[in-house]
Amino acid sequence: xxxxxxxxxxxxxxxxxxxxxxxxxxxxxxxxxxxxxxxxxxxxxxxxxxxxxxxxxxxxxxxxxxxxxxxxxxxxxxxxxxxxxxxxxxxxxxxxxxxxxxxxxxxxxxxxxxxxxxxxxxxxxxxx
Amino acid sequence: xxxxxxxxxxxxxxxxxxxxxxxxxxxxxxxxxxxxxxxxxxxxxxxxxxxxxxxxxxxxxxxxxxxxxxxxxxxxxxxxxxxxxxxxxxxxxxxxxxxxxxxxxxxxxxxxxxxxxxxxxxxxxxxx
Amino acid sequence: xxxxxxxxxxxxxxxxxxxxxxxxxxxxxxxxxxxxxxxxxxxxxxxxxxxxxxxxxxxxxxxxxxxxxxxxxxxxxxxxxxxxxxxxxxxxxxxxxxxxxxxxxxxxxxxxxxxxxxxxxxxxxxxx
Amino acid sequence: xxxxxxxxxxxxxxxxxxxxxxxxxxxxxxxxxxxxxxxxxxxxxxxxxxxxxxxxxxxxxxxxxxxxxxxxxxxxxxxxxxxxxxxxxxxxxxxxxxxxxxxxxxxxxxxxxxxxxxxxxxxxxxxx
DNA sequence: GTGGTCTAGACCACT
DNA sequence: GTGGTCTAGACCACA
Numbered sequence: 001x002x003x004x005x006x007x008x009x010x011x012x013x014x015x016x017x018x019x020x021x022x023x024x025x026x027x028x029x030x031x032x033x034x035x036x037x038x039x040x041x042x043x044x045x046x047x048x049x050x051x052x053x054x055x056x057x058x059x060x061x062x063x064x065x066x067x068x069x070x071x072x073x074x075x076x077x078x079x080x081x082x083x084x085x086x087x088x089x090x091x092x093x094x095x096x097x098x099x100x101x102x103x104x105x106x107x108x109x110x111x112x113x114x115x116x117x118x119x120x121x122x123x124x125x126x127x128x
Numbered sequence: 129x130x131x132x133x134x135x136x137x138x139x140x141x142x143x144x145x146x147x148x149x150x151x152x153x154x155x156x157x158x159x160x161x162x163x164x165x166x167x168x169x170x171x172x173x174x175x176x177x178x179x180x181x182x183x184x185x186x187x188x189x190x191x192x193x194x195x196x197x198x199x200x201x202x203x204x205x206x207x208x209x210x211x212x213x214x215x216x217x218x219x220x221x222x223x224x225x226x227x228x229x230x231x232x233x234x235x236x237x238x239x240x241x242x243x244x245x246x247x248x249x250x251x252x253x254x255x256x
Numbered sequence: 257x258x259x260x261x262x263x264x265x266x267x268x269x270x271x272x273x274x275x276x277x278x279x280x281x282x283x284x285x286x287x288x289x290x291x292x293x294x295x296x297x298x299x300x301x302x303x304x305x306x307x308x309x310x311x312x313x314x315x316x317x318x319x320x321x322x323x324x325x326x327x328x329x330x331x332x333x334x335x336x337x338x339x340x341x342x343x344x345x346x347x348x349x350x351x352x353x354x355x356x357x358x359x360x361x362x363x364x365x366x367x368x369x370x371x372x373x374x375x376x377x378x379x380x381x382x383x384x
Numbered sequence: 385x386x387x388x389x390x391x392x393x394x395x396x397x398x399x400x401x402x403x404x405x406x407x408x409x410x411x412x413x414x415x416x417x418x419x420x421x422x423x424x425x426x427x428x429x430x431x432x433x434x435x436x437x438x439x440x441x442x443x444x445x446x447x448x449x450x451x452x453x454x455x456x457x458x459x460x461x462x463x464x465x466x467x468x469x470x471x472x473x474x475x476x477x478x479x480x481x482x483x484x485x486x487x488x489x490x491x492x493x494x495x496x497x498x499x500x501x502x503x504x505x506x507x508x509x510x511x512x
Numbered sequence: 513g514t515g516g517t518c519t520a521g522a523c524c525a526c527t
Numbered sequence: 528g529t530g531g532t533c534t535a536g537a538c539c540a541c542a
Contacts, residue, residue, distance in 0.1 A: 022225070022228075025228050039529085051518065053530075061445065067529090068263075068527090069526050069529075069531085070526035070527035070530070071262075071526085071530085072528095072530075076263070081233055091230060092243065092247060095223075096247060096250075102219060103150065109248065115223075119223050120240070123228075123231065123237075135460075135464075139541060140454075176542040267526060268526080274484055281490075304526090306526085343489060347482050347485050347489075348503060350478070351500070360465065368504065372479070421513080423514085434533075451514090453515065453541050453542075454513080454514045454542035455541085
């Protein structure tokens with residue numbers, strides 16, 4: 001399904017969250033699709049089931065999946081991914097960190113705007 | 129000198145590192161300027177001296193400052209920072225991930241631009 | 257007969273129990289009426305027969321239905337339900353906790369009344 | 385600080401969450417007060433540290449507390465307890481369960497409204 | 513000292 | 528089978 005980088009500073013469960021989120025956003029995991037069971041995924045990734053469960057729980061908090069007792073964990077409909085203030089704040093924080101990094105590379109505000117503009121254009125093209 | 133946000137998820141020492149980096153890049157702290165002593169800055173920020181210590185060590189490791197035993201810590205002359213293309217690529221990837229998520233959450237291109245604009249303004253104000 | 261919400265945190269069998277209870281209390285299922293067979297209901301709701309089985313057992317335990325081997329499950333005659341004062345007290349305590357939290361979160365009395373009104377209407381519609 | 389009911393059907397961490405929330409709402413734990421450390425509270429309650437941590441994490445999700453790395457967990461300012469849709473939905477669910485219970489006691493809609501009215505009046509008196 | 517992550521493995525309720 | 532909770536105990540980063 002995907003690979004973990006155990007040497008990364010990112011914790012394992014965060015990597016699981018990010019990877020699955022990507023799969024959902026990319027449509028690889030369509031709405032209502034069942035995710036692998038906690039036990040299965042933990043075996044595949046050779047990590048502890050608790051670690052996978054923590055990732056699933058986080059995905060549920062963020063609204064990307066929902067769980068049904070005894071049945072499994074499923075991809076939630078897109079409308080259910082609530083764009084709440086908390087979530088938006090987290091994403092903004094992500095942007096702030098990246099903007100800071102660009103600053104450290106010596107980029108001026110104008111160069112940063114150019115980079116951002118290019119990235120947005122990329123997206124438009126993809127959607128065509 | 130600058131303010132810390134204890135409620136942020138970023139660790140205190142990271143915030144210290146970033147803030148000082150920004151002051152150096154913005155030229156507020158010119159080359160050869162002495163940084164406040166660990167003890168002084170820790171009092172000003174009301175944080176543990178070990179935390180400031182760790183931040184200074186990190187800044188030294190990254191080449192932003194150098195220490196002279198018994199004299200203090202000084203802003204280093206920045207070698208011409210060649211644009212690190214690999215790092216830039218990583219940062220762009222970070223942006224792509226966040227943009228994809230915003231798109232998935234239903235944000236229009238215009239809303240995304242607004243968010244970005246606000247974040248950039250934030251930075252400008254900070255540097256004033 | 258009724259609908260389940262798989263995305264709810266309530267387990268499926270609990271939802272079945274509650275829904276049937278409400279139908280009995282509302283008189284939609286009169287005394288001595290036969291409930292659908294476990295197999296039929298499980299097909300209608302597209303859930304596991306064991307789940308319906310468990311719900312029926314729970315309803316029997318609570319005295320709402322009785323089972324006759326080989327014939328089926330029937331709505332029991334409700335003994336005059338004397339108001340259980342102890343249970344009422346517990347429920348009121350539950351309300352107090354929730355009201356306190358709403359208050360703490362900044363809701364005015366009027367807003368709380370609005371929420372309550374909406375929830376009551378919800379119930380009425382359900383029973384129509 | 386408070387007592388757990390190990391025989392309760394509510395999980396331990398949920399009881400911890402509820403109890404601490406009550407203490408915060410009641411003002412026993414004022415804003416910026418430090419909660420007992422995970423290890424201390426786990427010893428006091430004789431439960432596993434992970435269980436307490438899970439409770440603290442949930443409280444942080446709900447906005448009642450915030451954590452600072454290496455320092456501890458603190459009561460958040462009341463304004464930071466975001467009344468987001470998710471939280472309101474959870475509280476509404478709590479109401480729905482309780483309303484259902486009142487129905488099982490044989491209460492009519494009018495009687496339920498009376499009970500609710502009385503509970504709201506209680507609150508007003510307390511606030512006087 | 514603080515919280516955060518992770519493992520190994522048990523037990524439970526639900527489907 | 529499924530997810531959820533809990534324990535015991537290790538290791539890490541941060542203050």
